[in-house]
Amino acid sequence: MNKYGKVKLKHIAEKAGVSINTVSRALNDKKDISEKTKGKIRSIAKDMGYIPDAVAGSLRRGSTKTIAVIIPDILDPLMAIWVKDIATRLGKEGYNIFVLNTDEDYKRENEAVMLALSKKVDGIIICPCQKDNKDIIFLNKKKLPFVLLGRRFTNISTDYVVSDDIRGGYIAAKYLLDQGRKKILFLNGHRYISSADERYQGYKKAFQERGYRLEPSLIHEIDNTSGNSIKAIKKIIGKGIGFDGVFAFSDLMAWEVIYFLQKIGKDIPKEIEVVGYDNIQSRFYYPYSLTSINYPKRKAAYLAVEILLGRISSLDEKAAYSQHVIETGLFKRKKI
Amino acid sequence: MNKYGKVKLKHIAEKAGVSINTVSRALNDKKDISEKTKGKIRSIAKDMGYIPDAVAGSLRRGSTKTIAVIIPDILDPLMAIWVKDIATRLGKEGYNIFVLNTDEDYKRENEAVMLALSKKVDGIIICPCQKDNKDIIFLNKKKLPFVLLGRRFTNISTDYVVSDDIRGGYIAAKYLLDQGRKKILFLNGHRYISSADERYQGYKKAFQERGYRLEPSLIHEIDNTSGNSIKAIKKIIGKGIGFDGVFAFSDLMAWEVIYFLQKIGKDIPKEIEVVGYDNIQSRFYYPYSLTSINYPKRKAAYLAVEILLGRISSLDEKAAYSQHVIETGLFKRKKI
DNA sequence: AAAACTAACATTATCGTTAACGTATATATA
DNA sequence: TATATATACGTTAACGATAATGTTAGTTTT
Numbered sequence: 001m002n003k004y005g006k007v008k009l010k011h012i013a014e015k016a017g018v019s020i021n022t023v024s025r026a027l028n029d030k031k032d033i034s035e036k037t038k039g040k041i042r043s044i045a046k047d048m049g050y051i052p053d054a055v056a057g058s059l060r061r062g063s064t065k066t067i068a069v070i071i072p073d074i075l076d077p078l079m080a081i082w083v084k085d086i087a088t089r090l091g092k093e094g095y096n097i098f099v100l101n102t103d104e105d106y107k108r109e110n111e112a113v114m115l116a117l118s119k120k121v122d123g124i125i126i127c128p129c130q131k132d133n134k135d136i137i138f139l140n141k142k143k144l145p146f147v148l149l150g151r152r153f154t155n156i157s158t159d160y161v162v163s164d165d166i167r168g169g170y171i172a173a174k175y176l177l178d179q180g181r182k183k184i185l186f187l188n189g190h191r192y193i194s195s196a197d198e199r200y201q202g203y204k205k206a207f208q209e210r211g212y213r214l215e216p217s218l219i220h221e222i223d224n225t226s227g228n229s230i231k232a233i234k235k236i237i238g239k240g241i242g243f244d245g246v247f248a249f250s251d252l253m254a255w256e257v258i259y260f261l262q263k264i265g266k267d268i269p270k271e272i273e274v275v276g277y278d279n280i281q282s283r284f285y286y287p288y289s290l291t292s293i294n295y296p297k298r299k300a301a302y303l304a305v306e307i308l309l310g311r312i313s314s315l316d317e318k319a320a321y322s323q324h325v326i327e328t329g330l331f332k333r334k335k336i
Numbered sequence: 337m338n339k340y341g342k343v344k345l346k347h348i349a350e351k352a353g354v355s356i357n358t359v360s361r362a363l364n365d366k367k368d369i370s371e372k373t374k375g376k377i378r379s380i381a382k383d384m385g386y387i388p389d390a391v392a393g394s395l396r397r398g399s400t401k402t403i404a405v406i407i408p409d410i411l412d413p414l415m416a417i418w419v420k421d422i423a424t425r426l427g428k429e430g431y432n433i434f435v436l437n438t439d440e441d442y443k444r445e446n447e448a449v450m451l452a453l454s455k456k457v458d459g460i461i462i463c464p465c466q467k468d469n470k471d472i473i474f475l476n477k478k479k480l481p482f483v484l485l486g487r488r489f490t491n492i493s494t495d496y497v498v499s500d501d502i503r504g505g506y507i508a509a510k511y512l513l514d515q516g517r518k519k520i521l522f523l524n525g526h527r528y529i530s531s532a533d534e535r536y537q538g539y540k541k542a543f544q545e546r547g548y549r550l551e552p553s554l555i556h557e558i559d560n561t562s563g564n565s566i567k568a569i570k571k572i573i574g575k576g577i578g579f580d581g582v583f584a585f586s587d588l589m590a591w592e593v594i595y596f597l598q599k600i601g602k603d604i605p606k607e608i609e610v611v612g613y614d615n616i617q618s619r620f621y622y623p624y625s626l627t628s629i630n631y632p633k634r635k636a637a638y639l640a641v642e643i644l645l646g647r648i649s650s651l652d653e654k655a656a657y658s659q660h661v662i663e664t665g666l667f668k669r670k671k672i
Numbered sequence: 673a674a675a676a677c678t679a680a681c682a683t684t685a686t687c688g689t690t691a692a693c694g695t696a697t698a699t700a701t702a
Numbered sequence: 703t704a705t706a707t708a709t710a711c712g713t714t715a716a717c718g719a720t721a722a723t724g725t726t727a728g729t730t731t732t
Contacts, residue, residue: 008718008719009718018681018682020718021681021682021683021719021721022681022682025681028720030720031679031680032680033681034679034681037680037681051450051453052454052718052719053454053456053718053719054454054456055391055394055400055717055719056395056687056718056720057718057720058391059391059392059395059686059687059688059689059717059720060686060687060718060719060720061687061719061720061721062687064391074420075413075416075420077411080416083435084410084437087437096434096436097435098432098434101420117387118388118390119390119391119432120390120391342688344688344689345688345689346688354711355711355713356688356690356712357690357691357711357713357714358711360690361711364690366690367709367710368710368711369709369710370709370710370711373710373711389688389689390689391687391688391689392687392688392689392690392717393688393689394689395688395689395690395718395719396689396716396717397690397691397717398690
């Protein structure tokens with residue numbers, strides 16, 4: 001370390017015998033500076049152990065080079081994967097990310113948005129917990145670029161990247177029905193979440209095509225958070241409701257469900273076949289037969305990032321919305 | 337929205353007929369202001385849709401109210417749990433967190449530290465990927481408070497919270513040996529990670545107590561990142577090395593290992609018994625018999641936060657280091 | 673050789689907020 | 703009544719970096 005408690009541009013400027021501005025230009029690789037001076041300044045800066053003050057720079061520049069990622073729950077592997085992919089992709093463009101958990105709570109989501117606004121992030125990627133969040137619409141007016149990932153709004157047009165949830169729900173129902181399952185338990189997310197609502201629509205369609213009626217006692221809407229599905233399934237079984245198939249809102253839910261059903265002695269998938277969503281497989285190896293609705297998750301995340309970067313760099317506020325519905329398919333897994 | 341593109345303190349001050357400073361005091365709940373004025377100003381600020389500019393505030397205040405959490409991998413449930421617990425606890429004190437992944441990479445860890453320094457965080461909680469990182473020691477000189485979590489340094493004294501890894505390794509080995517396992521595969525992390533090194537020491541001790549010799553071909557050091565343990569175990573089996581027990585560095589590794597062993601037809605735990613570390617159970621229900629080394633993870637995270645907050649608020653730079661080794665125990669799980 | 677231009681640097685304003693300091697009024701004490 | 707003491711505010715100077723604008727010396731143009 002050197003004699004300066006904190007090395008500022010000023011100190012480098014003094015030592016180099018140039019102005020602060022010249023130091024700034026040298027370190028930021030701007031023009032209007034000779035290679036010789038630039039090299040000299042950079043060398044001095046390095047020697048002095050200069051660490052740029054991002055806060056001061058952000059204030060002056062009017063840009064923090066930071067993106068907020070607002071998600072329901074980092075403990076859901078889908079979200080963790082997305083967060084990591086987004087961070088990696090954005091890192092290449094010099095952006096850092098701020099991760100904010102909402103725990104599927106509308107109020108916390110709005111607090112997160114306010115925090116992002118306050119922290120002056122350059123953009124937001126958000127997986128909203130409701131399909132018609134009025135406070136987020138507010139972002140439009142604030143002219144802060146944002147992209148929805150995984151879930152969308154129905155009451156307003158925005159940029160988004162989602163999976164084809166209608167088809168996902170349809171495929172899942174069709175598969176279970178094709179397997180001869182008669183009493184299928186649908187453990188869905190709340191229908192005020194776009195993906196849950198759309199999966200329900202697809203699910204319903206598959207039943208209607210066969211002239212089947214949806215049995216209300218077999219359709220449940222629950223939070224996609226810790227332990228919830230176990231609580232729910234306990235209650236359902238407690239009521240004496242029987243079923244031979246389950247379609248869960250996420251693989252996470254599906255795992256919990258399988259765990260519990262196994263525990264009470266059910267033979268999976270013989271007695272009860274479970275279908276999940278998201279097809280999480282990258283790290284969380286799971287030995288049971290968990291068929292799942294699959295879609296290119298990384299592609300979705302990257303696409304959201306590209307759209308956001310486009311919005312940030314584009315001067316055209318009125319550019320058409322980028323709306324992507326990514327194809328879903330069935331990923332069939334056998335018991336190993 | 338109102339006529340102001342961006343509502344600043346100045347605008348509120350104008351409207352309220354007071355000075356900027358008074359507005360600042362009102363909004364920050366400082367003293368030297370009457371309840372009446374405070375109420376009036378706050379009401380006006382709310383009406384005008386004022387959103388504080390955290391960047392400007394941070395620059396002036398010299399504090400960002402942000403903590404960096406530097407971890408190897410957010411995809412490891414242990415880290416995800418820690419991150420969430422830390423965020424929750426710090427949130428109550430008005431802090432936000434910046435999550436930075438290192439992927440167990442020394443270079444990226446140092447970049448993360450530099451970034452944290454540049455972003456002017458108020459403190460760092462870090463799970464270091466090496467037990468003697470010289471660049472982090474550098475933090476001491478920078479007088480930026482930091483606490484190690486899960487892993488510690490051996491070449492320098494710092495604040496830390498770790499599990500009793502020596503004992504953890506000892507217990508695991510003892511358990512497997514007690515079960516009559518003769519050929520135990522130790523899938524450890526790299527020994528330049530303190531926890532891996534200490535678990536090795538405990539492991540060795542258990543063997544020595546019985547007069548057993550460690551078989552080098554059964555001890556492997558690998559990265560605790562995606563898919564690595566499967567790659568490793570494939571190679572080990574490919575070499576014709578047989579084993580009837582496995583002690584893995586993390587539950588994550590253990591899951592991967594069990595997955596693979598199952599896949600190639602092994603009966604778990606009959607043929608091969610696996611012991612993991614961290615005892616992840618909160619969300620990732622896992623149906624196989626995975627006995628694991630347990631310790632109060634949330635307690636560890638909270639403790640790290642308390643220590644950090646203490647350092648931040650304390651004026652005493654020379655306060656004795658807070659060093660905590662949290663008790664570990666065996667969590668035995670049966671096949672369900 | 674005068675005018676025009678350019679490269680390379682310096683000077684200064686600015687970002688929005690907070691804190692140190694200063695001041696005036698109201699209240700309490702002697 | 704005179705003086706001390708709070709209380710509640712205003713004024714102004716940072717915080718550190720960057721962008722806009724100036725300035726100077728050297729080069730090119732005609």
